[in-house]
Amino acid sequence: MKARRLLLFCLLLLVLYFIPSVMGGYSYTEQNAIRSSTPYKDGEAVYEKQFGNKKIVILDTGNAHYVTLVSKAWGVLYRVNQTSSINARDPQDKINITWSAHLTKDKRYDTILAAEVADQRIKKVIVTNEGSNNNLSSLDELKKQSTVYVEMDVINGYAVHYINLPTSDAGNFVFRGLDEQGNILAKGF
Structure with missing residues (x-):
């Protein structure tokens, strides 16, 4: 009887050990x-x-x-x-950026936005999706022209955000580094 219980206990441990990787x-x-x-x-x-x-x-x-x-x-x-x-494209860049979008079961994108800031004057990063061809300079213009507008505070040189987006909004992201007064110091695509 004890041998059977021990065998069942060992099998349970094996199942618990392998279930996460199988799932x-x-x-x-x-x-x-x-x-x-x-x-x-x-x-x-x-x-x-x-x-x-x-x-x-x-x-x-x-x-x-x-x-x-x-x-x-x-x-x-x-x-x-x-x-x-x-990835830094140029060692002189004030802001290095990345974004990634993963299609979910509900036909939306789990999207991560991230920036590594080299210029300590940059306190906030704004991410929009109006496209890289626009030379909009005011934040109000950016809000009007974009379907995505994300403000990220810079903490210890990094700014990150997670957002779940419809397929039509995931892409054409432009990252802008702002100082405390709201002046744009850096731009990345």
């Missing part, structure tokens, strides 16, 4: 979920921000910074939904 890449800890996703490297979490049951984590691997969207399911399982790297 679509889930892990029991946030750290394991991040480690087992792109870029498959360890690194230091240099920034985190919670958005309901989702969290954006910026990971510094030494070579690059990766923005990762981690979701929590059923209160105990974690999974990385998407990852995007922040």
Whole structure:
């Protein structure tokens, strides 16, 4: 009788151990979920921000910074939904940006927006989707011309946001770095 209970207990432990990975890449800890996703490297979490049951984590691997969207399911399982790297196009850039959109079951995009700010005068990052050809300068004009208008505060050199968008609004993002007075100091596409 004890041998049967021990066998059932061992089988239960095996099932609990393998269920998260079989169910679509889930892990029991946030750290394991991040480690087992792109870029498959360890690194230091240099920034985190919670958005309901989702969290954006910026990971510094030494070579690059990766923005990762981690979701929590059923209160105990974690999974990385998407990852995007922040790449500097030019070392002289005041702001380095990335965005990523992942199509969900409800035909909307889970979208992450992120900026790494090199200029300490930049205190806020505005993201719009009016397109890169417009040379609009006032914030009121930007609000009128855009279907997406997101203001992100810069904290420790980073600004991030998560938003769920309809397919028609996910794209053509323009990032603008603003100082405390609202002057545009940097622009990135």
